[in-house]
Amino acid sequence: MKKHNFSAGPSILPQEVFEKAAQAVLDFNNSGLSILEISHRSKDFVAVMEEARALVLELMGLEGKGYQALFLSGGASLEFLRVPYNLMKMHGKAAYLDTGTWAAGAIKEARQFGDTNVIGSSKADNYSYIPKDYTVPADADYFHCTSNNTIFGTQMHSFPETTIPVVCDMSSDIFSRNLDFSKFDLIYAGAQKNMGPAGTTLIVVKESILGHTGRVIPSILDYKQHIDKESMYNTPSVFAVYTSYLTLQWLKNNGGIDAMEKRNNDKAALLYAEIDRNPLFSGTAKTKDRSRMNVTFLLKDEAHTEQFDKLWKAAGISGLPGHRSVGGYRASIYNAMPIESVQVLVDVMKELERSSQ
Amino acid sequence: MKKHNFSAGPSILPQEVFEKAAQAVLDFNNSGLSILEISHRSKDFVAVMEEARALVLELMGLEGKGYQALFLSGGASLEFLRVPYNLMKMHGKAAYLDTGTWAAGAIKEARQFGDTNVIGSSKADNYSYIPKDYTVPADADYFHCTSNNTIFGTQMHSFPETTIPVVCDMSSDIFSRNLDFSKFDLIYAGAQKNMGPAGTTLIVVKESILGHTGRVIPSILDYKQHIDKESMYNTPSVFAVYTSYLTLQWLKNNGGIDAMEKRNNDKAALLYAEIDRNPLFSGTAKTKDRSRMNVTFLLKDEAHTEQFDKLWKAAGISGLPGHRSVGGYRASIYNAMPIESVQVLVDVMKELERSSQ
Numbered sequence: 001m002k003k004h005n006f007s008a009g010p011s012i013l014p015q016e017v018f019e020k021a022a023q024a025v026l027d028f029n030n031s032g033l034s035i036l037e038i039s040h041r042s043k044d045f046v047a048v049m050e051e052a053r054a055l056v057l058e059l060m061g062l063e064g065k066g067y068q069a070l071f072l073s074g075g076a077s078l079e080f081l082r083v084p085y086n087l088m089k090m091h092g093k094a095a096y097l098d099t100g101t102w103a104a105g106a107i108k109e110a111r112q113f114g115d116t117n118v119i120g121s122s123k124a125d126n127y128s129y130i131p132k133d134y135t136v137p138a139d140a141d142y143f144h145c146t147s148n149n150t151i152f153g154t155q156m157h158s159f160p161e162t163t164i165p166v167v168c169d170m171s172s173d174i175f176s177r178n179l180d181f182s183k184f185d186l187i188y189a190g191a192q193k194n195m196g197p198a199g200t201t202l203i204v205v206k207e208s209i210l211g212h213t214g215r216v217i218p219s220i221l222d223y224k225q226h227i228d229k230e231s232m233y234n235t236p237s238v239f240a241v242y243t244s245y246l247t248l249q250w251l252k253n254n255g256g257i258d259a260m261e262k263r264n265n266d267k268a269a270l271l272y273a274e275i276d277r278n279p280l281f282s283g284t285a286k287t288k289d290r291s292r293m294n295v296t297f298l299l300k301d302e303a304h305t306e307q308f309d310k311l312w313k314a315a316g317i318s319g320l321p322g323h324r325s326v327g328g329y330r331a332s333i334y335n336a337m338p339i340e341s342v343q344v345l346v347d348v349m350k351e352l353e354r355s356s357q
Numbered sequence: 358m359k360k361h362n363f364s365a366g367p368s369i370l371p372q373e374v375f376e377k378a379a380q381a382v383l384d385f386n387n388s389g390l391s392i393l394e395i396s397h398r399s400k401d402f403v404a405v406m407e408e409a410r411a412l413v414l415e416l417m418g419l420e421g422k423g424y425q426a427l428f429l430s431g432g433a434s435l436e437f438l439r440v441p442y443n444l445m446k447m448h449g450k451a452a453y454l455d456t457g458t459w460a461a462g463a464i465k466e467a468r469q470f471g472d473t474n475v476i477g478s479s480k481a482d483n484y485s486y487i488p489k490d491y492t493v494p495a496d497a498d499y500f501h502c503t504s505n506n507t508i509f510g511t512q513m514h515s516f517p518e519t520t521i522p523v524v525c526d527m528s529s530d531i532f533s534r535n536l537d538f539s540k541f542d543l544i545y546a547g548a549q550k551n552m553g554p555a556g557t558t559l560i561v562v563k564e565s566i567l568g569h570t571g572r573v574i575p576s577i578l579d580y581k582q583h584i585d586k587e588s589m590y591n592t593p594s595v596f597a598v599y600t601s602y603l604t605l606q607w608l609k610n611n612g613g614i615d616a617m618e619k620r621n622n623d624k625a626a627l628l629y630a631e632i633d634r635n636p637l638f639s640g641t642a643k644t645k646d647r648s649r650m651n652v653t654f655l656l657k658d659e660a661h662t663e664q665f666d667k668l669w670k671a672a673g674i675s676g677l678p679g680h681r682s683v684g685g686y687r688a689s690i691y692n693a694m695p696i697e698s699v700q701v702l703v704d705v706m707k708e709l710e711r712s713s714q
């Protein structure tokens with residue numbers, strides 16, 4: 001039976017990516033060798049790294065604008081640390097927007113470096129909305145935000161205008177919608193949602209913002225070192241980078257970010273319409289801040305839980321339970337998720353309504 | 358034609374590991390889902406992580422001795438930073454042995470934390486031997502060494518006795534030979550030689566050495582946090598951990614570390630015997646410090662280079678050129694390399710000798 005994988009991450013990738021990745025594990029580029037056993041310095045892999053880095057800038061419309069793309073290791077959680085190390089001046093300060101668990105994690109790591117100001121937070125309302133009544137201080141070293149909150153199902157649909165560098169954790173909505181990416185100075189994203197498997201982190205950074213802290217930066221944490229070494233300062237996560245490259249190619253061949261955005265909007269509209277229409281369900285996020293990647297919802301009456309869980313499991317759906325801090329359900333509808341799978345979920349929700357009447 | 362992959366890393370893994378890993382990319386544990394799209398919190402992957410961590414301690418004879426095994430991200434180069442963060446006291450000092458490029462990298466990262474003493478170095482002789490005339494200071498916070506030097510083809514065949522914690526980067530010889538691992542307090546190794554693909558780092562740490570620095574440790578760099586979260590503080594490199602688990606299972610099923618050591622000694626003896634016998638070749642490392650993982654050698658007369666390169670390429674050998682800092686050739690003969698492939702190389706060396714007479 002076909003599976004409909006609504007996992008929040010690691011998460012669904014295009015079927016053709018799985019097939020090409022599996023083939024490369026057996027034989028990479030007809031070399032007679034597995035992609036797992038080749039040197040990262042081999043000609044074929046250096047080409048993968050170079051093309052993947054170029055493709056990121058091309059897809060984001062950032063070519064020739066002073067940006068560099070890097071595929072580093074350690075996860076987005078390591079970027080929580082790399083960001084202040086690279087951008088917070090000695091005796092400087094930073095401004096953070098607190099919109100969820102991961103934003104709070106970034107804030108925690110920044111605090112030991114210096115004056116870390118939380119200029120807006122929705123924590124008191126269990127992060128069910130995106131704060132908007134805040135001002136980005138013009139004298140901070142940078143502003144940090146999280147574009148999409150995987151756990152709470154909220155997403156920033158607009159970003160503040162400011163003169164200071166803007167840093168954004170786009171782990172769970174990168175490549176899902178078009179933005180003027182040149183308004184961001186540093187974007188980072190763990191690969192394991194829209195871009196690839198767990199194991200690599202994309203960093204897109206405007207070079208001119210680096211090198212101004214007066215701080216000694218450990219080599220492995222220094223973005224400039226990674227740029228100088230063309231994202232090969234140390235051994236990259238070869239397979240994760242290759243699989244991300246395959247996904248980026250798929251994305252380009254399927255219309256790029258604009259086409260993804262349209263598909264994602266259609267999927268989200270279909271599912272939210274059912275949540276709002278069906279008397280058994282309610283959404284958890286404030287309507288105007290709803291995420292088009294992670295759709296969080298509850299059964300109004302928990303007595304229906306057993307029946308609903310039985311129905312969606314029988315329909316081949318997996319990965320639907322919500323995060324423990326929100327409860328209920330979370331349907332993650334990343335780029336690679338076809339609208340047909342969303343329709344299967346909507347049909348199950350309708351079926352629950354019928355069977356409970 | 359069968360390939361004989363002598364790459365220094367990422368490097369050869371058992372063929373059955375490639376086949377199982379490729380299958381899991383298409384369908385993991387008959388779940389209908391790829392290992393690339395499942396949650397790291399799913400029951401099946403949590404089991405992989407738990408079993409892999411237990412298998413490491415079992416293979417090393419460290420069960421019940423106060424050790425924890427972790428699979429972290431960021432590469433061994435990140436451990437160069439994690440080690441001083443976790444072990445160097447405020448105003449403390451550390452002792453390092455400088456045996457090659459990677460040891461020097463570890464020293465560089467430690468220096469900004471405090472008093473980093475290089476108590477022995479073979480740098481002046483292009484790292485062609487392992488220093489032995491050194492004393493580990495009893496008042497240092499820890500002693501750091503690199504057990505095998507991939508680039509220079511040297512290996513520590515004994516370790517100093519000391520009362521302070523011993524930290525060892527075993528990236529290129531982990532699981533290749535039996536040692537009394539309980540004499541080490543912290544062992545780390547990038548997976549991409551004997552254990553798996555690039556993308557995860559094994560850390561084996563004695564818990565009692567942690568928590569004594571008086572230093573604030575960023576969460577992502579704090580071994581205690583990773584232990585508390587059972588190696589899932591942040592999303593692990595799922596595929597790299599799974600493939601490492603497959604390799605560890607293969608290792609156990611093929612006799613464990615003792616059996617590997619015997620095979621590796623046989624392979625190294627075969628190749629070094631030919632280097633010493635064949636008048637066209639010479640080894641680069643001092644004989645008593647030769648590595649049984651990375652065999653570095655030169656053509657005495659560079660005029661033979663073109664002919665030798667033609668011969669080994671025709672025999673299906675790949676990954677043989679030496680690192681630029683040593684030149685010549687480097688045959689990496691990790692656990693998964695069969696002795697038959699080493700014999701192919703030896704035959705080519707003999708053929709060169711015959712054809713040049």
